[in-house]
Amino acid sequence: MAIVSLAEQKAHMRVDFNDDDALIQAQIDAAQAHLEQLLGYEIEEEFETVPNDLVEAIMQLAASWYENREATSTDAPRETPIGMWDVVRERRNYTF
Template identity: 40%
Template sequence: MSVSLDLLKSQMNLTGTADDALLAVYIAAAEGWIVGQIGKELATFETIPAEITLATLQLASHWYENREAVLVGIDGNEVPFGVRDLIRSHREWEL
């Protein structure tokens, strides 16, 4: 994982361990989504870029706060504003 559980909990101002397993799933899912978007594994980076770390934190936090696939009565976004912008420069483009 490029993002530790402690870093995500710090991002979200969470204490305690009750949701640690759930948070680990969100980190893994966010990293998987990012890998799918940029077209390369995070292990290929010598050092994980800060933009990818921040995107992972934002996406995992978003999914934790919005746990259901359907929102009723409010506007929702597929991914938080700016996540795609953060990872765009690290995308492998094919011609």
């Protein structure tokens, strides 16, 4: 289950129409799965109350994927939203 609701994500992105709801939900789910893979655990199993930094990381990642859906762009390429790696570094359950 996603720790970020569709309504929360749409408010975060200031999306006020329903045409992209399925796409946005898929990106929320994918962002959470990606973050959990990086962290080495399932967020909902690790925390009774999900920390705000993890919620924010998912929201930023899903928003970034929504805004940058094209394989090519005239903008400079970006790997992940600013700050996401900081959250991963502080919250992961493994070291290299």
